[in-house]
Amino acid sequence: MNMPINNLTNLTLTTERTLKHSYMTISPVSLSQESHELNMLLHSQIPSALPVHLDESTGEPAMRYDVSGLECLRARYQNRLMVYPEIADFLHSLDAMLTTLEEYFLSENSLLLSPDTVFFDEEKKCFYYTLLPGQEINFTEDLKRMLKFILEQIDYSQDRTVILAYSLFQESSKDFFTIQSLIHITDLNLEKESKASEEPTRLTNKSQALSRTQDMPFTEIKDGILMLREEAPLLTASEAGTQDGLIHNSEDDWTHEDLYTFPSDREPDPLSPQNENTCCKTVSLKDNEFPEVSDLSKVGSGSFIKALFHKTNKAEPASSASASEKPKSKELKETLDIEKRDRAIHRKLILSLAFMALLPSLIWFLKGAAVFKRLFPLILVLEIGCAVVTALDVLMAKLPEE
Structure with missing residues (x-):
């Protein structure tokens, strides 16, 4: 298949395909055998450049490129549409290729840029470019035509793809545009699209995190932080056995409130070894102070002993103190x-x-002096009645005290 290349009407592009190899041939070319660019291209493996060798078997010099396993952009987007990630990949790859040409001291005008001379490796996901030194190539014009081709192949259903393609085409219409300006536009659009795509993901992750915390022991959100609910501390053995000032037996939780008043756990236990010598000195038992056996049979052994030593005695100072406090509380209540x-x-x-002051004032201001004079006897009777009722109320309130 023979076809012209861009505005190079003197060059013809031919493709040959076999089961083992595929080649692209550009002829005729006028090359100097002493050219630095030709020697660099033939004897060096330039990254992202198609492998090439000079074919002089037909009598006319031709550049023969190995394109096995590759697909040109025109064929690639013949039955599919281009999206913005592919546009970005192409421009970044082209920028890297121009940097490589500078490293190998090759001119950008040796890069033949067209949909038929740029290839894509589907397996490696990379672009390959055709280098043709010694020809009258205008890289800037070729790039404009390449961006126009991209604009015709994009997927117009994607807003970001349309915005990116039109922005690049508009930038290339300027007289002095650079590849860096195109890369800047591409990166800016990629950044905006990345933020737009990350926002729903972030909200989804946040909602999932909140849903996972619904069953966790949280009480409130303080300063944007979920606070854990404080668990109630475990009661100690002494706290577990004390309630309302009463010591409960672990075996039998029964108390005889009419006969016994058990001390709190803060008081020393007279049965403990530390108080063995003092319990007999501080406690005196009388015959009439022992509880009934029928009542003690309901209590465990531990409660029985505690009841013996801690039975309430009416002669104790605690009872006398409580009796003296009763008159004081009664006086306070009366006060x-x-x-x-x-x-x-x-x-x-x-x-x-x-009321007595407001009634005549309202009649005077609302009805006037004439009405007030006419109703003065009635007003006087109401005033006297109100005063009498108030006096009786005060006397009735003072009567119990007197």
């Missing part, structure tokens, strides 16, 4: 009742006086 009654009387007096 509070008196103050409450005085406050109620005071409120009633204030309300009565306010």
Whole structure:
């Protein structure tokens, strides 16, 4: 298959395919055997450049490129559409190729850029370029035509692809554009698309994390941090056996409140070894102070012994202190009742006086002086009645005290 290459009308591109190899031939070429670019191309393996050798068997010099296993961009996008990641990959690959040409002291005008001379390796996911030194190639114009070809092959259903392709084509229409400006536009669009795609993922991960924490022991969110619920501390043996000032037996939790008053766990146990010598000195038992056997039979052995030593005695100072506190509490209650009654009387007096002053004032301002004079006897009767009711209320409140 013979076809022209861009604006190089004197060159013809021919492809040959066999079961083992595929070749692309460009002829005729006018090359100097002493050219540095030709020697570098024929004797060096330049990265991302198609392998090539000079074919002079037909009488006209031709460049024969090995394209086995590769596919040119025109054939690749004949039945498919180009999306923005593929555009970005192509431009980054082209930028890397231009950097490689500088390292090998080759001109960018030796790069033949067209949909028929740029190939893609599907297995390695990389691009390969055709180098043709010694020809009248204008790389800038070829790049503009390449971007126009990309614009015709894009998938117009993807907004980011359309924006990127049109931005690149608009940038290439400037007189002095550079490959760096195209790369900048590409990276900017990739960054925006990455943020737009990460936002739903971040929200999904956040919702999943919150759903996983629903069953966890959290009480509140404080300063953006989920606070763990504080577990109740385990009770010690002494705390577990003490409730409302009563010591409960672990074997039989029964107390006889009418006969026994068990001490709190803060008081020393007279049966402990530390108090063995003092228990007999501090506790005196009388015959009439022992509890009934029928009552003690309901208690365990431990409770029986504690009841013997801690039976409530009416002659103890604790009972006398509690008896002396009763009159004080009664006096305090009476004092509070008196103050409450005085406050109620005071409120009633204030309300009565306010009513007595407000009634004639309202009639005077709302109805006028003439109506006030006509209703003055009725107003006077109401005032006297209100005063009498208030006085009776005060006397009735003071009557119990007197």
